[in-house]
Amino acid sequence: MVSRLSDYLRKLERRGVLPQEERDALLSLPARERVFDDEEIAIKEGQPSLEAMFLVDGVVSRQRKLDGHRQIIFFCLQGDAVDLQSIWFHRADHSIVSHGTSRAVFVRHADLYDLFREYPTLAMVLWHDTLVDASILRDWNLNVGHRRARPRIAHLFLEFEARLNAIGAYDGGLRLPMSQKTLADALGLSLVHFNKSLAILRSDGLLKLTGRRFEILDRARLTKLAQFNPDYLHLRAPPKLIPQPESEPL
Amino acid sequence: MVSRLSDYLRKLERRGVLPQEERDALLSLPARERVFDDEEIAIKEGQPSLEAMFLVDGVVSRQRKLDGHRQIIFFCLQGDAVDLQSIWFHRADHSIVSHGTSRAVFVRHADLYDLFREYPTLAMVLWHDTLVDASILRDWNLNVGHRRARPRIAHLFLEFEARLNAIGAYDGGLRLPMSQKTLADALGLSLVHFNKSLAILRSDGLLKLTGRRFEILDRARLTKLAQFNPDYLHLRAPPKLIPQPESEPL
DNA sequence: CGCCTGCTTGACCTCGCTCAAGGCCCGTGG
DNA sequence: CCACGGGCCTTGAGCGAGGTCAAGCAGGCG
Numbered sequence: 090m091v092s093r094l095s096d097y098l099r100k101l102e103r104r105g106v107l108p109q110e111e112r113d114a115l116l117s118l119p120a121r122e123r124v125f126d127d128e129e130i131a132i133k134e135g136q137p138s139l140e141a142m143f144l145v146d147g148v149v150s151r152q153r154k155l156d157g158h159r160q161i162i163f164f165c166l167q168g169d170a171v172d173l174q175s176i177w178f179h180r181a182d183h184s185i186v187s188h189g190t191s192r193a194v195f196v197r198h199a200d201l202y203d204l205f206r207e208y209p210t211l212a213m214v215l216w217h218d219t220l221v222d223a224s225i226l227r228d229w230n231l232n233v234g235h236r237r238a239r240p241r242i243a244h245l246f247l248e249f250e251a252r253l254n255a256i257g258a259y260d261g262g263l264r265l266p267m268s269q270k271t272l273a274d275a276l277g278l279s280l281v282h283f284n285k286s287l288a289i290l291r292s293d294g295l296l297k298l299t300g301r302r303f304e305i306l307d308r309a310r311l312t313k314l315a316q317f318n319p320d321y322l323h324l325r326a327p328p329k330l331i332p333q334p335e336s337e338p339l
Numbered sequence: 340m341v342s343r344l345s346d347y348l349r350k351l352e353r354r355g356v357l358p359q360e361e362r363d364a365l366l367s368l369p370a371r372e373r374v375f376d377d378e379e380i381a382i383k384e385g386q387p388s389l390e391a392m393f394l395v396d397g398v399v400s401r402q403r404k405l406d407g408h409r410q411i412i413f414f415c416l417q418g419d420a421v422d423l424q425s426i427w428f429h430r431a432d433h434s435i436v437s438h439g440t441s442r443a444v445f446v447r448h449a450d451l452y453d454l455f456r457e458y459p460t461l462a463m464v465l466w467h468d469t470l471v472d473a474s475i476l477r478d479w480n481l482n483v484g485h486r487r488a489r490p491r492i493a494h495l496f497l498e499f500e501a502r503l504n505a506i507g508a509y510d511g512g513l514r515l516p517m518s519q520k521t522l523a524d525a526l527g528l529s530l531v532h533f534n535k536s537l538a539i540l541r542s543d544g545l546l547k548l549t550g551r552r553f554e555i556l557d558r559a560r561l562t563k564l565a566q567f568n569p570d571y572l573h574l575r576a577p578p579k580l581i582p583q584p585e586s587e588p589l
Numbered sequence: 590c591g592c593c594t595g596c597t598t599g600a601c602c603t604c605g606c607t608c609a610a611g612g613c614c615c616g617t618g619g
Numbered sequence: 620c621c622a623c624g625g626g627c628c629t630t631g632a633g634c635g636a637g638g639t640c641a642a643g644c645a646g647g648c649g
Contacts, residue, residue, distance in 0.1 A: 153481055155566060160481045174474075177467040177578040182474055182571060198579070209459060216466045217427040223473040224424075224432055226480065231403055231410045233484045234527030238605070268627065277484030282605050284629065316405060321432060328427040329448070488637070518595060532637050534597065 093122060093194040096168035097143045101214055103255060105327030111208045118204065120194040125149070125187035127266070131171075132185040138178055140195040142171040147191025148266055150275070153183045161275035163225065164188075164249075168256055174219050176201065189266025210330065217328035228321040233277040236315070238286040241276050243315035246296065248322070250305055255324045262304040343444040344370060346418035346506075347393045351464055353505060355577030361458045368454065370444040375399070375437035377516070381421075382435040388428055390445040392421040397441025398516050400525070403433045411525035413475065414438075414499075418506055424469050426451065439516025460580065467578035478571040483527040486565070488536040491526050493565035496546065498572070500555055505574045512554040 098115055101107065107115075122145070125131050131142065131149060144165050151162040151171075162183060165171045175181050176198055205212035232244050246263075253259040265272070273283035290296055295311050297304040305311060320326075348365055351357065357365075372395070375381050381392065381399060394415050401412040401422075412433060415421045425431050426448055455462035482494050496513070503509035515522070523533035540546055545561050547554040555561060570576075 151477075153477070155481060155485050158485055160485045162477045162480055174470050177463060177470055177580070178573075179576065179579060183477060202580070205463075206459070209456070209462070212459070212462065212466075213427060213455075216462075216469070219466070219473065220424050220427055220469060223469065223476060226473060226476040227401075227403070227412045227433060230412055230476065230479055230483065231405060233480065235405050235408055235410045270627080279606050280628090281607075281630090285605090288629080323428075326429065329429060330427070330452070520595080529638050530596090531598090531639075535637090538597080 093145045093192075094118060094120060094143055094196070096145055097170060100168040100256070101218065103325055104217075104323070105331035107214070107331070108210075111211050114204060114208055115211065118196050118200055120196050122192065122194050125191050125193070127187060127189050129187045130184055131187055131191075131193065132181050134181055134184045136181050138172065138175040138181045138198070140197050141173055141176055141201060142185065142193050142195055144169050144171050145192045145194055148188045149185050149191055149193070150188060150267075150271070151183050152186055152274070159274055160277070161271065163222075163229070164275065166252055166256065167258060170215070170218060170222075173215060174222060176215075176219075188271060213330055214328060221323040224321050224323060238276075238278055238282055239290060240315045241278070242272075242283065242286055242290065243295070243311045244317055245272070245276060246303060246305065247308075247311060247315055247317040247319075250308075251319045251322055251324065255322075262302050264302045266301065343372060343395045343442075344368060344393060344446070346395055347420060350418040350506065351468065353575055354467075354573070355581030357461075357464070357581070361461050364454060364458055365461065368446050368450055370446050372442065372444050375441050375443065377437060377439050379437045380434055381437055381441075381443065382431050384431055384434045386431050388422065388425040388431050388448070390447050391423055391426055391451060392435065392443050392445055394419050394421050395442045395444055398438045399435050399441055399443070400438060400517075400521070401433050402436055402524075409524055410527070411521065413472075413479070414525065416502055416506065417508060420465070420468060420472075423465060424472060426465075426469075438521060463580055464578060471573040474571050474573060488526075488528055488532060489540060490565045491528070492522075492533065492536055492540065493545070493561045494567055495522070495526060496553060496555065497558075497561060497565055497567040497569075499553075500558075501569045501572055501574065505572075512552050514552045516551065 094116055098107075098112060102112075120143075123131075125147075132138075134153065144167055146167055149165050149171055151165070152159050153162065165185075171185055171193065172181065201215075205215075232241055236244060249263050249265070250259055253263055269284055269287070270280045273280045276283065278286070287298075291298065293310075295305075295307050295314070297306055311317070344366055348357075348362060352362075370393075373381075375397075382388070384403065394417055396417055399415045399421055401415070402409050403412065415435075421435055421443065422431065451465075455465075482491055486494060499513050499515070500509055503513055519534055519537070520530045523530045526533065528536070537548075541548065543560075545555075545557050545564070547556055561567070
């Protein structure tokens, strides 16, 4: 039986291969699996955090409530550590919600602490991963703080494309399992304005959408419009202590 | 001679005291000091990161450029780790700029790695600190994404007040060593609109400003306006592995 | 004294929000 | 099978927040 942490390991190893011993240690961590329905709350703001959640399949978001509204802070895709950032916190400081059906595994923090004691390098690698997270957060700040609606939307799509590409899940289009309201919440836009801006992007021939499947038609113009530079995603950048891989892992 | 890392240690210990041995190890790290002028760039986006910067005195910001504009991602105050998040990265992914004169110490990453090898708990404590950072980033996202100009401004001031209070640097008012343009850049507002919104906050009797010194006149109404809840700052929340302090360190 | 930088204010216009209604798709029940 | 209802997407109209341009003003400094 293959541990479902293998997706996460694969993500980590895109940045640099790990020693066999540490890969094995990671994969042999006890993990329980859970499936979530659309809009189901996986982790609720304020609840004690005792386990770390890793996404195996689907999409979940990190979000917080303000008044009646919600702000979506981040979208996690297959293979992402969902709430690794809560590992040293007593309580979750935001909620995790599923979009569409998703599948995740949970690993007890206590087991991770043991792992770190034994393999300090793994702690560094996971620390690095949480820092990449923070880097993306900084970029989202830039995005909502300084970009107008259209470039802001374009930026989100290009980020999705880049991240899906990295995990080999981009087949020329992206199927997003969430409503436009949800995307608008992530961008700090109203649903109506999001929809209208999207309509302009479409009529400009920049992207196409059929149902909830999006296709990027003109990446060059879209990239220019959004001033998109994928460096902040650190998709392949290895942490300092991990040697560069000799050859690309598949 | 007192190491200038003592400010940072004090910040960490507000969340939980450290064993004597580890405090000593932290304080005896070799550190070089530097002073920066107003608007001087301490660390430039893209430059190799070999040292970690800790702010001893003054204010610096993390920022990124977009087109001609700049987005300010975060303000660091006395005692903050400025770019700890770059510890596992090869290059700085954003710039650090001084506001007013500031003083900082630099510790080589290599020395920190040695420290972590010897005292793994310290690695966890610093990791935790970078996660608090990320928590604040999430809140800034919420702030620029979902709050209108006035509550957004109010929120920033309340954050400043809370953080200055925590380090005992709040004397009933806050002197911010940066121009209103800089604050506007942090909030994703234009200078003009920032200034006008600020004028309304003042005429409403919520705050007062003389020169660059701000005074909070009506904290209750300001807190309500901004929906401010300081939990995200994790000012006193200890990381999981550190025991609660028996008594408050001074 | 004059200049430069930063704060302030006015005028104007655009972007984006709100309210509202209509259309499409799909699931459910008659 | 169709009728109905409920999400969700789409579009229109109107308004208000916030951006841009521009001018005046106050303080610091050579």
